[in-house]
Amino acid sequence: MKTLLELGILFLVSLASEAIAAALPFEFPPAILAMFMLLLLLSIRAVKEVHLENTSAFFARYMALFFIPAGVEIINYLDLLKDTWFYIILIAFISLLTTFFAAAKAVELTEKLMQRKEDR
Amino acid sequence: MKEILISNPLFGITLTIFSYWIGLKINEKMKKAVFNPLLIAELLIIATLLIFGIPFSAYNEGGAFINMFLVPITAILAVSIYRERTTVRKKFIPILAGTVAGSITSLATILLLSRLLGLDDSLTYSLLPKSVTTPIAVAISENLGGIRSLTVTALLITGVLGNIMAPFMAKLFRVKSRIATGVAIGTASHVVGTSKAMEMGEDIGAMSGIALSFSGIITAIAVSLIF
Known part of the structure; x- marks a missing residue:
């Protein structure tokens, strides 16, 4: 019974997000809107964490499964991949380094600044 | 016989479930990021379709059902x-600074390199969100008009590279703070990198997990502001 209600809440929020995203004056992915809505519902305790326990545990455990068909679609783009695979790996590698560096240094800098402020 | 089997949506669903199960088993045995279960499952399914001459559209009868989720x-x-709200509240400013800097850098690097290499728009849009967690990346890619399967592929490559290189990058860039290490791993290589962060320490793993949600949200917002 509980799991049924959980799924109902989750699907209802997801469905509502599609309608709200369509009504927004700017483009925004419905999925992320749905996440915000659920986070809001949890924060104001309209939905309690226990209400989503089973569903979130199941989806967290097997999340990757749900992306398989979206990934298998690559079979329709094998020609494109043949010409671009090297660029994709190159971009993945370089952006990994720059992103890691920027994120790490920004945190360290912020921590240092906050520390200095506290010391004063 | 074959027609009857593959025309049923259960065909795609069953194939997906078993391929993923095999992927999880292999990953459990090998314990290496390269043996990513999602990657293994995808390759198994693609191989099955190619070997038996099954059209993607037949597989996707069931695939579309899974996509709905x-x-x-x-x-x-x-x-x-x-669930992480207490940690988030305590370290909000450093986490926000790191994920904003990282997400913007990721977008800028990908955009710049795509332009330099002369990649077309749909390819560029597919790559743009590839540093963030799969559900958010797919949503952003679809919204921009990218090819979501390409996004999933690029994101897996990034995750696996990040998983393998995380300890090395922390040393290379002389990152001493454990919070910084965790935030950087989560921002640069989403959940696949986070599994390495967990191995490096529970606190680093938790930070990485928080950072991957933050960077996903920030990337979504940044992309919708820019494009």
């Missing part, structure tokens, strides 16, 4: 963010 799967991330 992409929005609820993303929404449920809210629960993990909510």
Whole structure:
């Protein structure tokens, strides 16, 4: 019974997000809107964490499964991949380094600044 | 016989479930990021379709059913963010600074390199969100008009590279703070990198987990502001 209600809440929020995203004056992915809505519902305790326990545990455990068909679609783009695979790996590698560096240094800098402020 | 089997949506669903199960088993045995279960499952399915001459459209009868869950799967991330609210509140400013800097750098690097290499728009849009967690990346890519399967592929490559290189990058860039290490791993290489962060320490893993949700949200907002 509980799991049924959980799924109902989750699907209802997801469905509502599609309608709200369509009504927004700017483009925004419905999925992320749905996440915000659920986070809001949890924060104001309209939905309690226990209400989503089973569903979130199941989806967290097997999340990757749900992306398989979206990934298998690559079979329709094998020609494109043949010409671009090297660029994709190159971009993945370089952006990994720059992103890691920027994120790490920004945190360290912020921590240092906050520390200095506290010391004063 | 074959026609009867593959025309049923259960064909795609069954093939997906068993391929993923095999992927999980291999990953459990090998314990290496390269043996990513999602990657293994995808390759198994593609091989099956090619070997038996089954059209993608037949597989996708069931695949489309699974795709339907992409929005609820993303929404449920809210629960993990909510669970970390105490840590988030304590370290909010450093986490925000790191994920904003990292996400913007990721977008800028990908955009710049795509232009330099002369990649077309649909390819560029497919690559743009590839540093963030799969559900958010797929949502952004689709919204921009990218090819979501390409996004999934690029994101897996990034995750696996990040997983392998995380300890090395922390040393290379002389990152001493454990919070910084965790935030950087989560921002640069989403959940696949986070599994390495967990191995490096529970606190680094938790930070990485928080950072991957933050960077996903920031990337979504930044992209919708820019494009």
